[in-house]
Amino acid sequence: MKITSILAVGAAALALVGGSVSSAQAQAAKVDSLTIRKIYDEALLRGQSYDNLRYLCQKIGARLSGSPQAAQAVQWGKLTMEKANCFDKVYLQECLVPHWVRGAKEKGQILGNKGKGIPAAVCALGGSVATPGNKPLRAGVVEVKSLAELKALPEAAVKGKFVFFNRPFDDRLIEPGAAYGGAGDQRRSGPAEAGRRGAVGALVRSLTAARDNNPHTGATNYGDTPTKVPAAALSTQAADQLSQLLAADPKLEFELEMSCVQLPDEKSYNVVGEVTGSKYPEQVITVGGHLDSWDLAQGAHDDGTGVVQSMEALRLLKAVGLKPERTVRAVLFMNEENGTRGGDKYAELAKQNRETHLAAIESDGGGFTPRGFNVESTPAVFQKVAAWKPLLAPYLASQLTPGHAGTDIEPLVAAVKPTALFGYDCDSQRYFDLHHSALDTFEQVNRRELELGGASMAALIYLLGKYGL
Amino acid sequence: MKITSILAVGAAALALVGGSVSSAQAQAAKVDSLTIRKIYDEALLRGQSYDNLRYLCQKIGARLSGSPQAAQAVQWGKLTMEKANCFDKVYLQECLVPHWVRGAKEKGQILGNKGKGIPAAVCALGGSVATPGNKPLRAGVVEVKSLAELKALPEAAVKGKFVFFNRPFDDRLIEPGAAYGGAGDQRRSGPAEAGRRGAVGALVRSLTAARDNNPHTGATNYGDTPTKVPAAALSTQAADQLSQLLAADPKLEFELEMSCVQLPDEKSYNVVGEVTGSKYPEQVITVGGHLDSWDLAQGAHDDGTGVVQSMEALRLLKAVGLKPERTVRAVLFMNEENGTRGGDKYAELAKQNRETHLAAIESDGGGFTPRGFNVESTPAVFQKVAAWKPLLAPYLASQLTPGHAGTDIEPLVAAVKPTALFGYDCDSQRYFDLHHSALDTFEQVNRRELELGGASMAALIYLLGKYGL
Numbered sequence: 001m002k003i004t005s006i007l008a009v010g011a012a013a014l015a016l017v018g019g020s021v022s023s024a025q026a027q028a029a030k031v032d033s034l035t036i037r038k039i040y041d042e043a044l045l046r047g048q049s050y051d052n053l054r055y056l057c058q059k060i061g062a063r064l065s066g067s068p069q070a071a072q073a074v075q076w077g078k079l080t081m082e083k084a085n086c087f088d089k090v091y092l093q094e095c096l097v098p099h100w101v102r103g104a105k106e107k108g109q110i111l112g113n114k115g116k117g118i119p120a121a122v123c124a125l126g127g128s129v130a131t132p133g134n135k136p137l138r139a140g141v142v143e144v145k146s147l148a149e150l151k152a153l154p155e156a157a158v159k160g161k162f163v164f165f166n167r168p169f170d171d172r173l174i175e176p177g178a179a180y181g182g183a184g185d186q187r188r189s190g191p192a193e194a195g196r197r198g199a200v201g202a203l204v205r206s207l208t209a210a211r212d213n214n215p216h217t218g219a220t221n222y223g224d225t226p227t228k229v230p231a232a233a234l235s236t237q238a239a240d241q242l243s244q245l246l247a248a249d250p251k252l253e254f255e256l257e258m259s260c261v262q263l264p265d266e267k268s269y270n271v272v273g274e275v276t277g278s279k280y281p282e283q284v285i286t287v288g289g290h291l292d293s294w295d296l297a298q299g300a301h302d303d304g305t306g307v308v309q310s311m312e313a314l315r316l317l318k319a320v321g322l323k324p325e326r327t328v329r330a331v332l333f334m335n336e337e338n339g340t341r342g343g344d345k346y347a348e349l350a351k352q353n354r355e356t357h358l359a360a361i362e363s364d365g366g367g368f369t370p371r372g373f374n375v376e377s378t379p380a381v382f383q384k385v386a387a388w389k390p391l392l393a394p395y396l397a398s399q400l401t402p403g404h405a406g407t408d409i410e411p412l413v414a415a416v417k418p419t420a421l422f423g424y425d426c427d428s429q430r431y432f433d434l435h436h437s438a439l440d441t442f443e444q445v446n447r448r449e450l451e452l453g454g455a456s457m458a459a460l461i462y463l464l465g466k467y468g469l
Numbered sequence: 470m471k472i473t474s475i476l477a478v479g480a481a482a483l484a485l486v487g488g489s490v491s492s493a494q495a496q497a498a499k500v501d502s503l504t505i506r507k508i509y510d511e512a513l514l515r516g517q518s519y520d521n522l523r524y525l526c527q528k529i530g531a532r533l534s535g536s537p538q539a540a541q542a543v544q545w546g547k548l549t550m551e552k553a554n555c556f557d558k559v560y561l562q563e564c565l566v567p568h569w570v571r572g573a574k575e576k577g578q579i580l581g582n583k584g585k586g587i588p589a590a591v592c593a594l595g596g597s598v599a600t601p602g603n604k605p606l607r608a609g610v611v612e613v614k615s616l617a618e619l620k621a622l623p624e625a626a627v628k629g630k631f632v633f634f635n636r637p638f639d640d641r642l643i644e645p646g647a648a649y650g651g652a653g654d655q656r657r658s659g660p661a662e663a664g665r666r667g668a669v670g671a672l673v674r675s676l677t678a679a680r681d682n683n684p685h686t687g688a689t690n691y692g693d694t695p696t697k698v699p700a701a702a703l704s705t706q707a708a709d710q711l712s713q714l715l716a717a718d719p720k721l722e723f724e725l726e727m728s729c730v731q732l733p734d735e736k737s738y739n740v741v742g743e744v745t746g747s748k749y750p751e752q753v754i755t756v757g758g759h760l761d762s763w764d765l766a767q768g769a770h771d772d773g774t775g776v777v778q779s780m781e782a783l784r785l786l787k788a789v790g791l792k793p794e795r796t797v798r799a800v801l802f803m804n805e806e807n808g809t810r811g812g813d814k815y816a817e818l819a820k821q822n823r824e825t826h827l828a829a830i831e832s833d834g835g836g837f838t839p840r841g842f843n844v845e846s847t848p849a850v851f852q853k854v855a856a857w858k859p860l861l862a863p864y865l866a867s868q869l870t871p872g873h874a875g876t877d878i879e880p881l882v883a884a885v886k887p888t889a890l891f892g893y894d895c896d897s898q899r900y901f902d903l904h905h906s907a908l909d910t911f912e913q914v915n916r917r918e919l920e921l922g923g924a925s926m927a928a929l930i931y932l933l934g935k936y937g938l
Contacts, residue, residue: 044640171513174864176917209917369838369896371865395643396840427838427896429918448645448678449898 032391035462038320040395040455047451048315052080052308053367057298057442064126064295065335066099066266073291077271077332081311086318087273087330095345096265097335100127102295103259105134108203108232110242111253120242121235123215123296124260125187125204126338127222128231134259137230139200141254143246147185147193155198162254163194164203164246166239169432176209176432177365183207191231192222201256202231205239210433213237217294218436219338230258270342271332275314277465279325284350285464286329286360286418287313287457290336290408297440301431304442305367305450307332309424312454313461324465326358333408336364340407347411357416359464361457362406363424366431367450372399373460374423376413381420381469388463397456401425419469424457501860504931507789509864509924516920517784521549521777522836526767526911533595533764534804535568535735542760546740546801550780555787556742556799564814565734566804569596571764572728574603577672577701579711580722589711590704592684592765593729594656594673595807596691597700603728606699608669610723612715616654616662624667631723632663633672633715635708638901645678645901646834652676660700661691670725671700674708679902682706686763687905688807699727739811740801744783746934748794753819754933755798755829755887756782756926759805759877766909770900773911774836774919776801778893781923782930793934795827802877805833809876816880826885828933830926831875832893835900836919839893841868842929845882846889850938854889857932866925870894888938893926 043049060076063069074092081090102124109117131137142157144150145167150158165186169179184207191202206216215233222228234242245252271291277283289306293299310330317324334342350357361373372392375382385400392398405421412418426449434440512518529545532538543561550559571593578586600606611626613619614636619627634655638648653676660671675685684702691697703711714721740760746752758775762768779799786793803811819826830842841861844851854869861867874890881887895918903909 040643041641171917172510174509174921211916369898429838429921430915433915446899446902447680448640452643452898 032463035320035322036391036459039316039458039462042316042319043451043455044448047312047454049308049312049450049454050447052311053300053304053445053450054442056304056307057300061298062295063291063293063299064100065097065268065292065338066263067295070268070292070334074269074271074334077291077307081271081273081330084311084315086275086315088276090273092269092271093345093349094267094269095334095341097268097341098339099263099266100338101261101263103130103261105257105259107257108234109255110245111138111255112245112249117255118241120238121213121215122232122238122256123217124258125191125220125231125233126217126294127220127262128191128258128260129228130259130261131230131257136255136257137201138253138255140251141203141242141246143243147190150193150197159198161199162201162203162256163190163199164242165190166205166243168205169209171209175428177428179209180207180432187218187233188221191220191229192225195222195225195227195229199229201229203254204231204233206233206236208236208432208435211236214437214439216436217296230256232256232258268334270334270346273311273314273330275324275328277325277327278323281327283326283356283358283468284329285326285358285461286331286409287461288331288333288408289363290342291332292335292337294337294436296436296438298442300440300442300445301366301434302436302440303336303364305445305453306363309363309367309450309454309457313458316455316458317462322462324461326465326468328461328465336408340411343408343411347415350412351415355416357412357418358469359420359422360409360412360418361422361424361460362409363453363457364406364408365424365426365428367445367453368427368430369449370395370397370452370456371425371427372397372401374401374403374405374425375420376405377420384469385420391463392456392459395452395456399425422460424453426453501932504789504791505860505928508785508927508931511785511788512781512920512924513917516781516923518777518781518919518923519916521780522769522773522914522919523911525773525776526769530767531764532760532762532768533569534566534737534761534807535732536764539737539761539803543738543740543803546760546776550740550742550799553780553784555744555784557745559742561738561740562814562818563736563738564803564810566737566810567808568732568735569807570730570732572599572730574726574728576726577703578724579714580607580724581714581718586724587710589707590682590684591701591707591725592686593727594660594689594700594702595686595763596689596731597660597727597729598697599728599730600699600726605724605726606670607722607724609720610672610711610715612712616659619662619666628667630668631670631672631725632659632668633711634659635674635712637674638678640678644897646897648678649676649901656687656702657690660689660698661694664691664694664696664698668698670698672723673700673702675702675705677705677901677904680705683906683908685905686765699725701725701727737803739803739815742780742783742799744793744797746794746796747792750796752795752825752827752937753798754795754827754930755800755878756930757800757802757877758832759811760801761804761806763806763905765905765907767911769909769911769914770835771904771909772805772833774914774922775832778832778836778919778923778926782927785924785927786931791931793930795934795937797930797934805877809880812877812880816884819881820884824885826881826887827938828889828891829878829881829887830891830893830929831878832922832926833875834893834895834897836914836922837896837899838918839864839866839895839921839925841866841870841894843870843872843874843892843894844889845874850889853938860932861925861928864921864925868894891929893922895922
């Protein structure tokens with residue numbers, strides 16, 4: 001397809017919106033269509049997201065909150081924004097973050113009545129305590145498919161054992177994100193509940209639709225549990241194997257050894273780059289991703305892609321000669337994975353400074369092919385945004401879905417009531433195969449998919465910056 | 470999202486189609502909605518495409534027409550269909566196919582005035598002759614960006630040289646397939662034109678948006694050129710390097726060595742599995758992919774995925790208890806890559822047997838996340854198909870785009886005038902990164918994306934089989 005025919009499609013679609021269109025509106029639509037085309041051209045021809053991501057993933061790598069690499073990432077983010085030369089100011093927002101360290105020991109095995117142990121691929125869940133004395137912990141196993149099932153068990157069935165949470169992703173769901181939501185309570189709350197009921201540890205089936213041998217970590221939350229028990233994720237293959245062996249031999253034991261530790265909170269930072277609005281500087285549009293990542297890989301799709309796209313979105317606007325009428329901030333949030341302290345701090349400062357927040361956009365669902373945006377707003381605001389769909393349709397990025405926008409921008413709702421929150425929405429099939437596992441590396445990111453995402457976010461910022469909500 | 474809410478969305482959307490809906494129509498829509506949900510459930514929970522593809526890719530592997538592996542693939546396809554136990558008959562359609570073999574020698578290097586050669590990643594284009602005597606061929610290089618530019622050059626500028634076709638993909642195009650179309654004449658027709666104008670060989674920039682060191686093969690067509698010159702693809706990195714060095718030193722030479730050979734045609738086969746229609750057996754719906762592949766990798770996305778999805782589509786229909794009212798054939802076409810002899814044979818036999826073809830569906834754009842279908846039909850038929858969109862929308866597979874459906878089913882148009890052709894359409898960003906290169910392996914295919922595709926094809930066949938066109 002020729003570029004010109006794409007433009008024609010966009011214009012024709014636009015002409016259909018709302019029936020009659022005034023000539024001023026038609027002229028504005030033409031300007032918008034051409035401007036957005038320029039944004040995508042810049043991204044596809046000279047996009048910098050991919051090279052920035054390569055550096056973040058391969059030179060800095062895993063960057064869990066509190067780690068030296070997270071500190072390095074803060075410096076890198078600040079420097080990269082300064083060098084991009086498209087921000088009026090670049091600054092840090094200090095926050096205290098949890099500092100959990102995996103430790104060197106991490107081993108699991110299934111022990112039958114006879115013979116030697118069968119290795120099981122495990123990893124500590126984020127925030128887990130170590131096994132007592134950092135020594136192997138051996139116990140029987142009771143398998144459940146839900147927290148409710150655990151609660152219904154008699155105390156004797158649980159006491160002194162590992163509780164094995166083994167409810168898989170519901171594969172029938174078209175969006176793996178919905179399956180993640182459906183299975184996630186096992187990881188988040190299962191270990192706390194196991195501890196409350198006298199178990200010695202918790203084993204959780206990895207939150208993924210993949211059928212492989214990679215364990216997937218992620219935060220577990222002990223809450224106010226008096227007894228914190230060690231908690232590990234099993235790869236889906238290891239979980240299936242354990243379940244099968246357990247069915248054949250309910251008395252088998254599992255041995256877990258982990259030396260993870262929770263250290264005192266560390267000082268860390270959000271990184272903020274700001275372009276002051278030319279006409280309405282007091283109205284803020286935020287675009288961000290989170291700078292921290294889990295520690296098993298490089299945090300490429302989670303959420304290096306959101307970080308580089310957020311910075312790139314503002315570079316794209318400047319590169320095509322745009323100066324937003326509203327203030328736009330690219331924010332690299334710290335500590336999304338195990339605390340949201342950066343998101344909380346950003347909201348707290350926004351409230352303290354009595355800021356007016358028009359909109360916030362987050363990219364934290366991977367850097368795959370764009371589909372559009374999730375939107376949290378009133379129906380009236382949703383309708384206003386929906387009128388822009390024809391402008392994004394030529395880029396296959398016009399799907400708007402009411403729904404969760406992002407963890408880091410969520411605290412803004414209570415703090416400053418933004419008019420709308422947007423979650424960058426992209427093809428979701430592969431995300432949870434990689435998410436929080438050793439597979440989340442730079443090689444899994446496709447250059448064009450990534451750059452198209454940054455362009456889609458820039459296009460939305462352009463429209464928000466020009467028209468408001 | 471709950472399953473029930475997905476159904477509700479589908480039903481609500483459906484209710485909007487065409488304004489008023491009779492209660493019989495509403496009832497039919499509900500049945501269709503529930504049936505299609507079952508098809509996707511079966512695919513996502515018990516789909517066999519992924520395991521079938523693993524076998525085809527990893528146990529048989531590359532299967533260029535005429536090769537022993539292509540013959541193996543025919544036997545595998547027939548056996549797999551027979552074992553699937555969902556076809557009324559399984560048979561082969563004999564055809565003669567070209568038999569080109571790459572040969573052991575394949576080497577390129579850039580030779581400057583001084584110093585040693587710089588290795589350049591090359592591969593012979595499919596159908597290319599060897600370098601004379603299978604020996605290294607050394608000559609100067611003239612770079613062009615188009616066939617027109619070549620034709621405008623004086624004879625002396627070309628004679629005795631390699632013509633280096635170096636027009637890249639137009640990265641601005643949102644669909645890489647359009648960029649492939651825009652650059653493809655260089656590979657298909659460039660070498661023939663170079664030979665006609667006295668060149669000794671042709672070097673063609675790989676047809677990909679990827680910036681890496683993998684050369685991408687593909688058919689070149691000498692047509693009636695009196696002088697066939699050897700033709701190789703350069704990786705995009707090698708092409709960029711050659712271009713830069715050439716700019717600095719227009720007299721540099723290139724050395725190419727290839728021992729490929731065209732052998733006599735071989736006997737081969739399409740594999741056909743047929744389910745006879747319960748009500749209109751004389752109306753045929755074809756669904757297919759191509760069984761042959763290029764020889765550098767495993768032909769996973771091109772087109773192992775189309776092959777396994779086509780077989781799976783019919784298994785899915787049977788698994789959920791459906792018996793199509795029209796006759797449906799799954800066809801594994803032979804020789805799409807360098808001859809389309811299988812597609813021609815299928816059309817020839819359809820004509821010879823005076824068959825009525827309602828529709829043909831081809832999956833040959835990779836096994837990525839579904840978007841919908843490309844459609845070749847009259848506007849009236851397109852409208853009829855468009856009325857089914859709400860049924861596919863819950864699966865994000867409802868995008869219908871007028872456009873090319875598939876190379877193997879195209880010959881049916883002249884032969885038997887099917888009412889419509891459909892090309893399975895999926896996310897296209899990664900396809901040409903892998904296409905025809907050493908990267909097209911099983912590992913690049915995602916289970917859910919693949920199985921969702923087979924389900925989408927099955928859903929379309931269900932609707933075509935029930936309602937006709």
